[in-house]
Amino acid sequence: MPKVLIIGQNFTSTTGGGITLSNLFKDWPKEKLALVAESKEALDFTKCSNYYRMGYAEMKMPFPFNLFQRRTQGGLLTEAITIGAVEIKKTIGWKKRLKGIVDEMLNYSGLYFLAYGQERLSRELLAWIKEFDPDVVYFQPGSYKQFNFIQHLKENMGAPLVSHVMDDWFSFAVKPGPLYHYWNRKLQKKILDLFSITQLHLSISDLMATEFESRYGHKFYAYHNPIDMAFWGAYAKKDIHDRSSFEILYAGRVGYGIDKTLQKVSDAVEQLGQTRQDVTLEIQTADQDHPMFKRFSKYKFVRVTKPIDYAALPGKFADADALLIPYDFEGSGLKYIKYSMPTKVSEYMASGTPVLVVGPEDTALLRYAQQGWASVCTKSDIASISEAILKLKNSIQLRKSISAKAKEFAFSNHDQGVTVNRFRNQILAILKKPIVNLSV
DSSP, X not given: OOOEXXXXXXXXXXXXXXXXXXXXXXXXXXXXXXXXXXXXXXXXXXXXXOEXXXXXXXXXXXXXXXXXXXXXXXXXXXXXXSBXXXXXXXXXXXXXXXXXXXXXXXXXXXXXXXXXXXXXXXXHHHHHHHHHOOSEEEEOOOOXXXXXXXXXXXXXXXXXXXXXXXXXXXXXXXXXXXXXXXXXXXXXXXXXXXXXXXXXXEESSHHHHHHHHHHHSSOEEEOOOXXXXXXXXXXXOOOOOOOSOEEEEEESXXXXXXXHHHHHHHHHHHHHHHTTOOEEEEEEOSOTTOGGGGGGGGOSXXXXXXXXXXXXXXXXXXXXXXXXXXXXXXXXXXXXXXXXXOTHHHHHHHHTOOEEEESOSSSHHHHHHTTTTSEEXXXXXXXXXHHHHHHHHHOHHHHHHHHHHHHHHHHHHHBHHHHHHHHHHHHHHHTTOOOOOOOO
């Protein structure tokens, strides 16, 4: 197996990019992986033991912004405990609010990308990378500042680049303001330049692959989160029974592109509960401080819970009567999610629990869901959402049908063994090495 340097995403079980990364690189030899970590997340030494944390030397902001920047220490990280040997404290409280206000001002004034648009390849980091001597560089483009960094790395290293796009943030990254057109042109040029030096272009969905090939002129290959069918199948719902109560579960982030529709589904469930329909909604999320949840303290049929361990998710999903995926119908959040495919899709499918998708038709998710593995609501009003919930609740045949179709799709489209072998062979192909067929 080739040596891979990973940039822009850590191995995690809490984010879509991190889960997808973990599953694509499942059983890759640890000594052949190295990761440049930028985020504040704990690091998983069970999947990779060679980490370099970016610090002030790599992320120094230009004057005068650097005067307010943390002097974070970067460098090689060593394992102290199995998970999360080194963790930087997150900004909270008044500091977080102040940073949000400053960022809004920088966005409007057009100074945001000037302040946050630089990431340096320090001598120490370059020496560490050269010592590892990667065969391939894999990255998930996630920020404007990353583009210059990847380009400088390519200039100093001969290893081919593999990009994997999770969402279409390119379309909304530049906020409205006096210098919008200047920074948008600059951003689009950087995207084109980066993709022009990339040897393998990956996307998160088929619709994104089609759109990006048209937009950027390169062939994109869709790689969605592959799953271990043995892991998920062991806990999958074996049969669907008719019962009076109906418990809906949403598990995942709450925020951009999701929260407006999740609020409407919550309102619909609360109204149904008040009319004695015995419907409840559980929102399991790490985003406990989202403003929307303040009103839920008065709700009787909607509750917000904290995430559970990833290993316990299959059982949790199987215990629910329905699993929810909400997508917003309008606003800039729609651009963010239009071509994306939630990581949870394949996991929901494999659980055997019927899936309810609420969102606009012209998205990658809805086009996929309309193939029969989910019950779909394409209207955003509370009455239509309530009707879709009751339709699923009251028809055991519908639930059995979409459950069977979902498990079939999980096996045929998202099996980890098949997907990971295809992924590995595409990487080997750009290195002009023979294809392999490895068990996963």
